[in-house]
Amino acid sequence: MRPYTERIPVGVTMIGGQVAKVIESNDANFPKDSFVYGTFGWRTHKIFNANDGNDNTLIKPYVLPSFGDLPLSLGLGHFGMPGNTAYFGLLDICKPKEDEVVVVSGAAGAVGNLVGQIAKIKGCKVIGIAGSDDKCTWLTKEIGFDHAINYKTEPVHKTLKQYAPDGVDCYFDNVGGELSSIVINQMRDFGRISVCGSISSYNLPYSDWPKVPFLQPAFVFKQLKMEGFLVPRYWNKWFDGLAQLKQWTDEGKLQYRETVTEGFENMPQALIDMLEGKNVGKAVVKV
Known part of the structure; x- marks a missing residue:
């Protein structure tokens, strides 16, 4: 909204x-x-x-x-809309493969928590970034994320390097700003980025938007791919997505x-x- x-x-x-x-x-x-x-x-x-x-x-x-x-x-x-946003935004744009590392920001939100759970179903290592210890505990102890980082209390660049020493393959971006620049600069060759939102800028006037480092060197030398999307583009597959989410939920996977x-x-x-x-x-x- x-x-x-x-x-x-x-x-x-x-x-x-x-x-x-x-x-x-x-x-x-x-x-x-x-x-x-x-x-x-x-x-x-x-x-x-x-x-x-x-x-x-x-x-x-x-x-x-x-x-x-x-x-x-x-x-x-x-x-609903967040469920299909997670489903199509991850699987169609990032196309994660088994054993790849997936990072999701805004991980305890309506979209982010499902992104991580779907990535786990696909056999990936999942790292979530959220804004409180309680949220991080929920992500790791209850819904199966491998790791979670509290961006308000932890040095994200150091902690992410610890959890993903060989780099990140897929990044599902809900927040934008400085946090996302940290993740993007720790991606592996041919990494994929799905841009779903930019929460860090929504309440800021344009003049106060976060200043971020140059990202072009990472995109060029690591040959990264980034794509933004609005989920109505998947309307022709809408009910297929909902059916799959329901099946996984019935099976106890979500x-x-x-x-x-x-x-x-x-x-x-x-x-x-x-x-x-x-x-x-x-x-x-x-x-």
């Missing part, structure tokens, strides 16, 4: 994804009492026409597939966690808390 607000005028309904129940319908594709995902924004009710034009940077509304006994809120995270805030009136505070790193896993608001 935060970076997208830069291009919407004051007075427009705040953007955001919802899982909502259909209470009336004239569209057979969205039957009454079904549950849908849609980027309907911060509102308690919405009338929509699925055939209307939609911003191509957002996901089209769709009826949720069955999650079995799992919470419907996972349609906003684990089995764990999920949510930080739930109660009450529509608390949505602004939930967003602020997320941007300050107070969430673990997907931050959701129950209305």
Whole structure:
């Protein structure tokens, strides 16, 4: 939500994804009492026409597939946009191979934790970077990361060298800035970088953006590849991704966690808390 607000005028309904129940319908594709995902924004009710034009940077509304006994809120995270962001952003762009080293920043967030878990399924060594000791403990002790670095208390360049002495093969970048320049400069030849976000810059005016070292020498002499992406580009494979995530979850290979805030009136505070790193896993608001 935060970076997208830069291009919407004051007075427009705040953007955001919802899982909502259909209470009336004239569209057979969205039957009454079904549950849908849609980027309907911060509102308690919405009338929509699925055939209307939609911003191509957002996901089209769709009826949720069955999650079995799992919470419907996972349609906003684990089995939703963040889930597919992790799935396609890692597997299609980084293409990790067995025994390679994968580093993910923002590792305890909705996308980052899944990136690491999927990389483990693919047989990789996984190093997560997060902002608290509790988050690092969760990553390593509960969801299977090999190592985790608290960037607020540890020298990332030294600790990363210790955990990956031969370098990094894949970097899933959620934060940008100085932290990412450290990781990129410790990559191996033919390393791949998937750029998902730039959290370090979202709350800063352009004049205060972090100053980073030159990265071109690393790209040239290590022959690195970096690609940014928006996950709607994978719409034609969307439900394949969700099905695979559900299968891995049913098999016990993927764990999920949510930080739930109660009450529509608390949505602004939930967003602020997320941007300050107070969430673990997907931050959701129950209305």
